[in-house]
Amino acid sequence: MSVEIALRHKQGAFRxxxxxxxxxxxxxxxxxxxxxxxTVVNAVAxxxxxxxxxxxxxxxxxxxxxxGVFEPPHRRRVGYVFQxxxxxxxxxxxxxxLYGRWFAKRGTRGPEIxxxxxxxxxxxxxxxxPTALSGGEKQRxxxxxxxxxxxxxxxxxxxxxxxxDTRKAQILPYLExxxxxxxxxxxxxxxxxxxxxRLATSVAVLHGGSLVRCGPVADVLSDPSAVRALxxxxxxxxxxxxxxxxxxxxxxxxxxxxxxxxxxQIDATLGSMIRVRVEAQDVMIAREPPKNISALNILxxxxxxxxxGAGPGIVVQLGSGDDRLLARITRRSATAxxxxxxxxxxxxVKSMSVARxxxxxxxx
Amino acid sequence: xxGWLGPEEWQAVALSLRVALWATGLSLPFGIAVxxxxxxxxxxxxxxxxxxxxLPLIMPPVVTGYLLLLTFGTQGPVGAALQDWFGIVLAFRxxxxxxxxxxxxxxxxxxAIRLSIxxxxxxxxxxxxxxxxxxxWVFLTVTLPLILPGVLAGAVLAFAKAMxxxxxxxxxxxxxxxxxxxxxxxxxxxxxxxGGESAALRLVVISVIIAMGALLLSxxxxxxxxxxxxxx
Numbered sequence: 001m002s003v004e005i006a007l008r009h010k011q012g013a014f015r016x017x018x019x020x021x022x023x024x025x026x027x028x029x030x031x032x033x034x035x036x037x038x039t040v041v042n043a044v045a046x047x048x049x050x051x052x053x054x055x056x057x058x059x060x061x062x063x064x065x066x067x068g069v070f071e072p073p074h075r076r077r078v079g080y081v082f083q084x085x086x087x088x089x090x091x092x093x094x095x096x097x098l099y100g101r102w103f104a105k106r107g108t109r110g111p112e113i114x115x116x117x118x119x120x121x122x123x124x125x126x127x128x129x130p131t132a133l134s135g136g137e138k139q140r141x142x143x144x145x146x147x148x149x150x151x152x153x154x155x156x157x158x159x160x161x162x163x164x165d166t167r168k169a170q171i172l173p174y175l176e177x178x179x180x181x182x183x184x185x186x187x188x189x190x191x192x193x194x195x196x197x198r199l200a201t202s203v204a205v206l207h208g209g210s211l212v213r214c215g216p217v218a219d220v221l222s223d224p225s226a227v228r229a230l231x232x233x234x235x236x237x238x239x240x241x242x243x244x245x246x247x248x249x250x251x252x253x254x255x256x257x258x259x260x261x262x263x264x265q266i267d268a269t270l271g272s273m274i275r276v277r278v279e280a281q282d283v284m285i286a287r288e289p290p291k292n293i294s295a296l297n298i299l300x301x302x303x304x305x306x307x308x309g310a311g312p313g314i315v316v317q318l319g320s321g322d323d324r325l326l327a328r329i330t331r332r333s334a335t336a337x338x339x340x341x342x343x344x345x346x347x348x349v350k351s352m353s354v355a356r357x358x359x360x361x362x363x364x
Numbered sequence: 365x366x367g368w369l370g371p372e373e374w375q376a377v378a379l380s381l382r383v384a385l386w387a388t389g390l391s392l393p394f395g396i397a398v399x400x401x402x403x404x405x406x407x408x409x410x411x412x413x414x415x416x417x418x419l420p421l422i423m424p425p426v427v428t429g430y431l432l433l434l435t436f437g438t439q440g441p442v443g444a445a446l447q448d449w450f451g452i453v454l455a456f457r458x459x460x461x462x463x464x465x466x467x468x469x470x471x472x473x474x475x476a477i478r479l480s481i482x483x484x485x486x487x488x489x490x491x492x493x494x495x496x497x498x499x500x501w502v503f504l505t506v507t508l509p510l511i512l513p514g515v516l517a518g519a520v521l522a523f524a525k526a527m528x529x530x531x532x533x534x535x536x537x538x539x540x541x542x543x544x545x546x547x548x549x550x551x552x553x554x555x556x557x558x559g560g561e562s563a564a565l566r567l568v569v570i571s572v573i574i575a576m577g578a579l580l581l582s583x584x585x586x587x588x589x590x591x592x593x594x595x596x
Binding site: 045046047072073074075076077078079080082084086088089090099100102103104145146149 | 485487488490491492493494495496497498501505506509510592
């Protein structure tokens with residue numbers, strides 16, 4: 001499964017020029033508002049006719065302005081979960097879920113409704129009217145409705161943006177299950193690094209209408225040169241680990257490639273793979289293994305790169321086994337410690353600095 | 365009821381109901397189509413179409429009636445063709461009265477339906493498209509259910525207007541008892557003859573009852589539909 005997107009489009013003063021190729025899995029389209037993310041997904045859905053461009057899913061050409069090809073939205077088999085849900089107010093939850101079924105090709109049945117209802121926890125809502133649903137429930141219905149229309153690609157335009165943090169935290173596990181179970185490529189628009197870190201398998205960073213970075217999520221999030229585009233305050237790399245044990249004092253032990261880390265109790269079964277986002281501002285660097293320190297997580301690392309800007313801070317990329325970490329420290333400390341690429345040192349991370357929100361399932 | 369009303373009066377009431385029902389029923393699909401085009405499409409000449417639709421509302425009804433006579437009369441271009449090809453005669457027939465009523469009621473119907481279409485969020489229709497529904501299906505499964513209260517309101521307005529149409533009707537199809545003498549023309553006629561006041565008054569009462577009944581019925585239905593749609 002692959003999606004090729006090449007677009008040139010002008011809207012007023014805004015110019016979009018994107019050339020990308022996604023390998024499947026969840027591809028996050030990341031960028032600030034106005035970066036052109038929604039324009040890209042609208043073009044993929046066929047809701048926007050680009051001035052020039054070519055969109056191909058699995059070899060099937062959906063848009064090709066040079067050859068005059070433009071498939072209308074209803075013939076693309078591209079599901080779309082909108083930011084505002086867009087639930088049909090005149091249909092029950094069941095009616096909404098089954099809507100796409102009326103139009104799906106005979107023979108291609110797609111996922112079973114029972115399975116989707118189960119996966120999204122919609123069982124008790126089926127006979128409800130949309131007005132009786134909370135924002136989070138509406139969004140789950142919208143996701144189920146899109147999945148049941150049997151798409152070959154799912155577009156999600158900031159599906160969590162309209163929800164508060166509690167609701168977001170409730171829906172994210174469902175999205176992880178779709179990623180891990182449904183074998184459906186997803187193009188996921190987001191301006192939240194935390195969401196990207198939880199869900200994405202690869203990331204395309206858009207800025208001012210052009211693509212500034214594209215690659216596997218662990219690479220992009222740990223790339224110091226991408227920090228500016230992602231936002232300095234939110235920068236942070238991800239660690240992949242396996243749950244090794246739940247200790248009696250409420251900590252969960254996780255094996256990562258460079259050793260062990262401890263995090264506050266995680267709701268995950270022993271042996272399952274998880275990903276943990278470690279914010280760059282939560283990582284300290286020590287030249288020697290610190291002693292008598294309250295922080296529990298001390299990983300041996302190698303400095304790969306340092307990158308500074310005009311301000312007093314710099315971002316250090318660290319190699320920790322197979323994983324990469326980012327640390328945001330002051331230039332003064334970097335000078336005092338004489339940090340240079342290739343140097344072996346230690347990354348220190350407080351267990352309590354990792355928010356529950358930043359721990360998610362990794363799938364396989 | 366039939367005992368209270370004289371046969372002539374009863375005839376007028378029945379004819380008016382028949383004319384109004386046919387006028388409303390037959391023009392409804394066109395009303396929805398024109399309202400949708402005006403609400404959702406941009407094309408050169410849109411203002412001209414809008415003007416044509418509204419013309420009967422603005423022009424003196426006599427003018428509309430006379431234009432109908434010129435066009436649909438047996439000597440008129442359309443009327444002659446209808447007679448030659450299909451054997452349909454409109455002038456001085458109840459069918460002509462229905463046509464006149466439909467034309468006069470059309471702007472009211474279109475306005476009500478257009479408003480309700482404009483209130484439908486196009487984003488819902490877009491969503492339906494991404495779920496596999498083609499244009500006509502989007503209309504049938506999303507737009508139409510959502511505008512039903514507006515369609516109903518438009519139909520009732522048109523029905524009421526058709527029941528009361530006078531000027532264009534009398535100009536186009538005259539005032540023939542049993543054929544084109546509708547409720548308003550009957551009231552007018554009774555008022556012209558000495559001693560006709562009581563008959564006229566009875567018809568006036570009937571007019572009021574029918575108008576009120578239609579209004580209450582439509583309000584009730586619209587409330588129920590709106591509740592069903594919004595699920596409140």
